[in-house]
Amino acid sequence: MKSKLIFPLILSIFIMNVNAQNHTIMKEIKKQTAGRDQLGDFAPKFAELNDDVLFGQVWSRQAELSPKLRSLITVTALVSAGITDTSLKYHLETAKKNGITRAEMAEALTHIAFYAGWPKGWGAFRLAKEVYVENNCDPVNAKAGIFGLGEPNEKYKDYFIGKCYLKSMVSPDKTNTLNVSNVTFEPACRNNWHRHTTEQILMVTAGEGWYQEWGKPAQLLQEGDVVTIPIGVKHWHGATTDEWFSHLSIMDTAKDKTQWLEPVNDSDYRNLSK
The missing domain is CATH 1.20.1290.10 (AhpD-like)
Structure with missing residues (x-):
């Protein structure tokens, strides 16, 4: 995982966006x-x-x-x-x-x-x-964080409950296999249980959401939180019922094959408490 290379880049993008927003x-x-x-x-x-x-x-x-x-x-x-x-x-x-x-x-x-x-x-x-x-x-005025809302995540909509938006920050090319995207979930939106064949890093950029690994309690995530998801661990992440939620997703796409699984049980999700 080339995380040492990507964090300075993300920080630079973040600072530039903050300065631009404040100037505006x-x-x-x-x-x-x-x-x-x-x-x-x-x-x-x-x-x-x-x-x-x-x-x-x-x-x-x-x-x-x-x-x-x-x-x-x-x-x-x-x-x-x-x-x-x-x-x-x-x-x-x-x-x-x-x-x-x-x-x-x-x-x-x-x-x-x-x-x-x-x-x-x-x-x-x-x-x-x-x-x-x-x-x-x-959605036009959603709290999608400093990186903005992006476009509807149509490609993976079958694996989400609710609307999700995607804004590409760093795209893979011939010399770089890392993919960095800002993912935004509307309130109550979450993805299905799934697992990756490579490590994934989530950096929360706005709002509040949940992250849960199979067999473990859900974790409440807030702006600034960072989660490192190990290879092969079954998990899901998404917004709380009443808050928008955005995070950066950092992955080495050359090594990843995502396995999408069943949706999160609706009753279990609704019973989550802050």
């Missing part, structure tokens, strides 16, 4: 012009504070509070204040972009309604339904 987010924040566009002539100071301070400085403090949490707090504040106009819709859209899924938003608004008032909850749900018009899995 900062660029989007600095480009905020809603205040000046709508109130620049009438209230220039307010417009300046809105665009340059609120969005340019406060929202950019990601080290102190993630964009996802800022979105959740902002939506909570607006709904609690009874604001259900375009401001709330904008922040619902931002929340979606920042990784809050349809299921999470529905649960959050239900929770808020008990404290802020039932009519306010109803008003917020009307806009939320417009924003979260896609299905519950919302």
Whole structure:
């Protein structure tokens, strides 16, 4: 296994993607012009504070509070204040972009309604339904990690329960037999039991998932976890019931012949607990 060669490459790709993502987010924040566009002539100071301070400085403090949490707090504040106009819709859209899924938003608004008032909850749900018009899995904005979602894994779909996506990072060629792919599972998606004729390394890049070897308890995997799967060991891996899950798969394809086996027992999977 050429793992010593591949880890520096993966780390470099990861750092480049992080820097690119942070640059994009900062660029989007600095480009905020809603205040000046709508109130620049009438209230220039307010417009300046809105665009340059609120969005340019406060929202950019990601080290102190993630964009996802800022979105959740902002939506909570607006709904609690009874604001259900375009401001709330904008922040619902931002929340979606920042990784809050349809299921999470529905649960959050239900929770808020008990404290802020039932009519306010109803008003917020009307806009939320417009924003979260896609299905519950919302793959376009899935938390697929820094490497992105990739394409539907059609080639191996018969060996998965639920939808899986694949993004190739390093492809084998004449001089390299290693294959590195970022695999993303929608909530509750998992592959069948299977085994490999070569060692496989999993590096979790986002979300939460399960890894289990035959005859052993399932292990909960989270971002940053690494699993080395020995040759010939029967195993499966996939997402938890309510979280997206992404991992890098690193294998020497020249030595591998994957043997796909039976699906994971649905009852056993549903009984797994965090």
